[in-house]
């Protein structure tokens with residue numbers, strides 16, 4: 001069992017480099033299975049537990065995957081196996097993204113019901129509605145979802161009830177090899193969807209409109225491996241921007257794309273943080289008198305739910321009352337209880353959290369309840385009095401490359417340590433199981 005131990009009180013300074021986006025690379029790796037010819041070469045791949053997980057899923061499905069120095073080579077020319085193993089799907093929800101490619105290419109997929117971070121029930125009805133509209137027969141039973149189509153999928157007009165990122169990606173991938181044209185309405189507009197569409201088009205697909213609410217996909221006969229670069233991780237960038245701001249620091253966040261960070265930048269500027277665009281990235285200069293603001297999570301280009309917990313950490317130090325409303329996930333306030341252990345004054349009122357700042361944060365033993373909650377607790381620890389010890393780090397490893405090392409390089413007093421058994425916190429069976437399912441020894 002490992003913990004991150006932070007001793008609060010240091011101002012961050014210097015520069016930090018941002019990795020390729022987790023949420024872009026996972027669908028891109030899944031999409032590589034659509035190629036019946038050639039090898040795909042994917043650059044700027046972050047070294048994350050989730051990447052190892054999806055690589056293992058693809059290997060299990062008889063795809064060759066080689067991962068070295070931030071580059072992945074995928075060759076999917078062999079016959080594919082169509083049943084995705086339970087242990088990977090329950091560990092990472094994005095494993096479900098293999099369903100669209102398998103269905104399009106082989107006409108069959110059987111995948112265990114997906115798991116992932118505990119942030120709400122996260123149904124997949126919109127993915128399935130899309131596959132059914134394209135002619136697939138979907139059955140659910142014994143903890144798995146099976147989809148089958150005789151012959152090829154057929155293009156269709158599909159209206160999503162909510163602009164789901166995963167459903168947009170899964171349906172887009174399925175439609176690339178369908179007969180005729182698919183029009184996806186009320187599609188998600190996230191930058192990661194644009195990145196996926198660019199990759200699909202490089203493979204020979206005909207996808208247009210990605211990044212808008214209406215995506216059109218004209219089916220083609222075959223796709224080939226292609227070269228592709230993963231866009232910068234706007235959530236990792238946002239996490240370091242918030243970390244810099246909360247400490248009143250001065251940090252250059254490098255290798256990022258400022259246009260994808262606009263919803264966060266607008267809020268941070270309202271709070272009094274100075275943010276400048278520079279040739280190499282985004283400079284963040286903190287302010288010791290942060291102002292309270294309200295924020296509401298929304299599908300892109302609204303404020304991202306994946307920065308909600310980190311933003312809450314920042315608002316704990318702002319003067320006045322702030323309200324954060326979470327509209328994307330039904331239960332993404334698990335970090336509130338952990339912040340309270342650190343002396344945070346937060347009340348939950350339905351889908352809103354009311355924060356009375358500034359809080360006199362104190363170091364405490366806390367647990368990462370999900371990936372972004374983990375990062376947010378570390379951020380709060382940067383300004384808490386004394387030591388904050390964050391456990392359940394497997395959540396953080398899903399989405400952050402060397403969070404501890406990067407913060408230490410910026411001047412934080414932080415380390416990652418192995419705790420002996422006597423010091424281990426009690427974990428649920430679910431958590432314990434997750435901890436033993438690691439694929440790469442690095443994350444064991």
Ligand SMILES: CC(=O)N[C@H]1[C@@H](OP(=O)(O)OP(=O)(O)OC[C@H]2O[C@@H](n3ccc(=O)[nH]c3=O)[C@H](O)[C@@H]2O)O[C@H](CO)[C@@H](O)[C@@H]1O
Pocket residue numbers: 022023024026093094120121122123124125126127128162163164165166167188305306328329330
């Ligand atoms: C790997 C990846 O890219 N993960 C991101 C992706 O997750 P993911 O693709 O799972 O998120 P979705 O956009 O699908 O989910 C958003 C909301 O729609 C609901 N929903 C979704 C699908 C469905 O069929 N039915 C349904 O009701 C979900 O329960 C949730 O309340 O987008 C989320 C929203 O920006 C981010 O927080 C995740 O980091």
Ligand SMILES: C=C(OP(=O)(O)O)C(=O)O
Pocket residue numbers: 023092093094116117119306371372399
């Ligand atoms: C919720 C997240 O990821 P996932 O959809 O993979 O659980 C996230 O990246 O914050």
